[in-house]
Amino acid sequence: MRGLLAYIDGREQEMLAFLEQIVNMDSGTLDKAGIDRLGSFLAERLETLGFAVERARQTQYGDHVIGRKAGSGSRSILFVGHIDTVFSSGTAAVRPFRIDGGRAYGPGVLDMKGGVATLIFALDALKATGHPSYEQVGMTVIFNTDEEVGSPSSRELIEAEARKAQTACVFEPARPGGEYVIARKxxxxxxxxxxxxxxxxxxxxxxxxxxxxxxxxxxxxxxxxxxxxxxxxxxxxxxxxxxxxxxxxxxxxxxxxxxxxxxxxxxxxxxxxxxxxxxxxxxxxxxxxxxxxxxGPMEQTPQARRLFEKVQEIGRGLKLELKGIATGGGSDGNLTAQHTPTVDGMGPQGSEAHSDREFIEVATLVERVKVTALILASWPETIAQIG
Ligand SMILES: [Zn+2]
The missing domain is CATH 3.30.70.360 (Alpha-Beta Plaits)
Known part of the structure; x- marks a missing residue:
């Protein structure tokens, strides 16, 4: 485990360079060309990580990118991140990614490209350090392209994959105090x-x-x-x-x-x-x-509560006190939670989403990558415990 954490600590500059790259690729929900460019970029990355990639082609929205990696057992975990933003084409040229005073700024840096980077680097850490869970656990990644308008074209896909999975992790941003999201209205x-x-x-x-x-x-x-x-x-x-x-x-x-x-x-x-x-x-x-x-509401079921307790235990091992919070806003976590225990708000901490002041706290990127990597590393035991 120490090897895994040290590996992640050593990757911070690479994470920020990756985040800069994806923030500077405009991907407003209605900018199909922009989103498809970003989707292809991420698809390549998933292939490098050993995933077989499919695309759910769309006419109106960007194509959804689905990555699958079979595990050695029948159980699987679903990771969901939307790659659309609320910013139109041209925004990144006007205010590109920048870091200032420990915060990173740029269109979608918080909602939710920071979350996408968190997932990619957690997967990378397990693969690079040869962690056994990376081979054992079946994994599905969905990068959908229409969350900011209510996921009209990805909803069915997300629900179908959630039905097959034993856990879902959604990479929406952490709340401003760093809280994970355990319930949504x-x-x-x-x-x-x-x-x-x-x-x-x-x-x-x-x-x-x-x-x-x-x-x-x-x-x-x-x-x-x-x-x-x-x-x-x-x-x-x-x-x-x-x-x-x-x-x-x-x-x-x-x-x-x-x-x-x-x-x-x-x-x-x-x-x-x-x-x-x-x-x-x-x-x-x-x-x-x-x-x-x-x-539908994301309700905290007893299983989801036990799952989150496990996340908190992982946090304590990293000397982080991880809290869960309920929010009135919706996300794709509402969709997955109808079918499988879900943790949402897996992305870095920040604030001012959907505005030109949007930012993440840079230090929390490495933290969130560590938590995600450890969730995945310990998932075979976790899933046996939570039932
Ligand atoms: Zn979002």
């Missing part, structure tokens, strides 16, 4: 639509049934479902209705964002939505509420 988008009856607002207002007024009642009822103590949030964030002030509005609608910690809570909310839709404050209006939970 499920996120749903719904729409409330109200139909009333139009009428002249001055001449025959009594003939009208205002959809706008009915929507107002619905919004109050929907917001009453907020329960911060359970982590449940319901927000009607956009409303539309009517088109002239002298007409009683025939139609109105609103867009609803929902966040829940558990699937049970999502079901409870959906039942309440149907009750709210079915009761009208204003007679002769009709309301429908449609939508669904896009990414």
């Amino acid at each position: 499920g996120v749903g988008r719904y729409r409330v639509e109200v139909k009333g009856r139009a009428a002249h607002a001055g001449v025959q207002p009594e003939q009208g049934r205002s959809a706008v007024l009915e929507l107002a009642h619905k919004i109050i009822a929907l917001h009453a479902l907020n329960d911060f103590s359970r982590g449940t949030t319901v927000n009607v964030g956009v409303i539309r209705g009517g088109d002239r002030s002298n007409v009683v509005a025939a139609e109105a609608s609103g867009d609803i964002d929902v966040r829940v910690r558990t699937l049970a809570e999502a079901q409870r909310l959906e039942a309440s939505f149907q009750e709210i839709a079915g009761s009208c404050a204003l007679p002769d209006t009709t309301t429908t509420i449609t939508g669904r939970l896009g990414r």
Whole structure:
């Protein structure tokens, strides 16, 4: 193990050079050419590491890169990292990778090219030092290209691979305090639509049934479902209705964002939505509420808890106190966690994601590579323990 850690310590400059290279390759979600260039670069790297690489071809988004390496047993671990960023083509030329005061800056350095570098160098360390786990453990790597828009084209792939794996590690950034992510809320988008009856607002207002007024009642009822103590949030964030002030509005609608910690809570909310839709404050209006939970919640199952305890034990061996945190934001960890115990937030620590101030703490890159390498090194025992 000491050999493994010393090897990683000796690779810091190489890691930073690699990170510089991938940060300086623009890969905004809609920049297919840019992402495919980065995908090819990473595919080559995976091949060097002994992976067989496939591509899931896409027309709209970049091709997803899938690397597979069979182990000697039937069990396998899944590594997921998205290679798209929220920055458009040309950004890296304007503000390329740079290091200043122990922090590294550049588009996507935190979210999540730092995580991609963490994974690559952890794999490299096990291979280069000839660690037996590298041959024993079956490994699948997915570099997907559309996470920043909700993984519409990679979702099925990620879920299918998660179903086959006994553990998933997702390389989203650590939280600002260095925490791993052990739970994420499920996120749903719904729409409330109200139909009333139009009428002249001055001449025959009594003939009208205002959809706008009915929507107002619905919004109050929907917001009453907020329960911060359970982590449940319901927000009607956009409303539309009517088109002239002298007409009683025939139609109105609103867009609803929902966040829940558990699937049970999502079901409870959906039942309440149907009750709210079915009761009208204003007679002769009709309301429908449609939508669904896009990414289910990442709940910490007992197995996932034991997995994270193992990660913490690895941290203590490195004199790191690793904490886990729950967050309201979604990631591909929400998808894998539906099927297999998942640790997310495996990437380096930093802050200000999705902004031009985004950075990582350089020192945490080596730390995270060590933790990842040790998770993989000890995984055959871990998986026997957590069941
Ligand atoms: Zn991300």
